[in-house]
Amino acid sequence: MSETRTLHLTMDLCLRVGELLLSSGAGAADVTATMQSVAHSLGLRNPVIDVTFTALSMGYHADPELPPLTLLRSVVHREIDYEDLTRVDHLVSQVLLGEVDVVAARATVARISSSGHRRKRWAVTTGWGVMCVGVALILGGGVAVCAIAFSAAVAIDRLQAFLSRRRLPSFYQQVAGGGLATLLGVLAAWAGLAVNPSLVVTANIVMLLSGVGFMGALQDCLSGFYVTGSARVMEALLSTAGLIAGVSGGLAVADVLNVDVGRISPGEGTWQAVTGIAIGSAIAAGAFAFSSYAPKRTVVPIGLVAAIALVIDNQIVSGGFGRTWGAAVAAFFVGVVAWSLSRWVKVPPLVVVVSAVVPLLPGLLIYRGLALLSEDAGDPAAGILALATAASVALALAAGVILGEYVAQPLSREARKLEGRLSGPRLVGPLRAKFRRV
Template identity: 70%
Template structure:
């Protein structure tokens, strides 16, 4: 292989790795750092990487007197696949450990990007259904409400998949999802007046919110990638606006047919109620992780962390600190713990973090705001306040998680150094443990 050909292949490998990371929701700063680490290890020091929402560019100049080598790659938006994300993360670690050469690494990336999802579509639909059933349980719904939420989630997933195949924009997919969720709840409530349709609608709102990349958008803005962050925020706002449009249309339909959609007034406060909240949060997080193709080994830790986070959030809210602070503190705990869990289970922290915070998404506030804005007894001021609360909760989720990651990484490094200093003589095993190994 000539030197020029090797340079081009190295840059192409870095761009393909970056594309998979960025399309899976990774922040621009993480993408740049990963690409530069791989390029430096393969012999291209001081490579320049430029990331935008739809394109990646990388250039390297061997000498000021020579022309630079530059390549550009468009970022194709793909379905979230945490299995592929984990495989790419493992590949990067193997490259940095010299376990694979350039040719083998390129072949692995090609296989990851060209093969479809390992988990079938029917299984993904079941995952979304379990997630919404978990949210309904978390909000206090009975068995019938959980079954209806499950069925509505399956219908929404199938509908959005059909619309995606026809290349309809995400905004219209969200409008259709919100409308279908509300109409299904209204129809079932008209057949059974004892049913509370608000629980079904809220559960499906959380499902629709879970696919919006607030985490990556805020991370890009905090780390200085304002162009990419602005584009991601715009995409997130449009997707959220689609949910609001769809749900408000469904609520208008409910008022026309004179069906009381109800409002969720309060959460469980008893010990048994808190246990149901934790169980519902665990099912919700595990269902989302499964539907997002996360490795099966992560489902139990994700469920446990989500249950812990929601209990912390509810405890803080009960203490009078408000939903935003409770959510922010719980998200910080998630970010702090997820870093360690990701190393134990050999997955990127993003897989655990996003799945664990899904039960805390502000579906309750969005539904409350929309129900207060419409109807004969509309209270616009309260409705607007609820929507603003939803926005603040989303911001607190993303900011808390990112702060937790910032704190966890240096603390983990210093703890590892202290462990090596205090370990004493080893009687079994190697003298020095390999970094990151367990």
């Protein structure tokens, strides 16, 4: 009986750890490898683990003469949360080293999942506003555009928080956010401000774009989790479709009010000089990490990495090699640097990687592609080309990051044995297989 109880506790711990990692932004490959590592360290050999977009399952057959044991757990809440991700990653390291037992580890996981954040919510809202200011600088916006972008980001964040508390699906939250962002641009045009309405809307909606999800989906596909990756692609496209609907609604209001805002084409703004790109990308990446509850010690290093990465991308694109190769080389640089930097600031490499590539994400390309396909007077060929370019950029980012981690992250023989069918270095979870003897 005591062995059965220990088996249940061990499997439940693995599932709870996997749930927290998956809901906090980790990839399916990292979640599976982490669950395998925890199970192996606690004496559970060769469990069957399955990770999908909304559910986790774990099975174990201890005795051929007894029925197998299978536990399931649903993943409902999805939010990028690097504070919980870091705390779980540190707990996994303690379990692998034998510093905590199953009972203490389950208690810690329960505290992590049930406790709130130490960072105040108003500070997170301010962080989103600062992030949009950074994007406005990257696109060459002036003081007026930066001020509108900050105000819009703050208003959108509070609106989405209000709608989320009322359990409104994310699609409708995107519609509301896109509509509010566009209405602020319309208001700026109505007030006669000397700003480009397209640039204003671009800076406003960037926090709603789904480039992070799209890149994560391709990362899952590269790691062999095609079902989960396909589901994440659908989520990213549906999220962007809601954003397009909101922007279209805002433009309809402008037509009714006879306010001329011209053609809204997010992503077609002229980029700033190299200095402006570096400063803007550092601000955007650092603010994104801060707003995603990353530890404060990571904000400045992530900003510096992002600035260098975007300058690399800009120089390669300016040299005529195309945006895809620029994104790939910049992502490779981020992947190489993230390994050492993450150990220095004591966070999983995923925190550094995702935050640093935020200025490079193809969310605006996804928007433009879907918008051109949905408009009555749109250009279907240009829309398909924009979506294909977005897919190539996202694939280049994911592949470049993974290749950079391969080069920088030494995988021991034990880790390769443990992962079995899994491919790729770890962005979350055990980076070195150091287990206690059981």
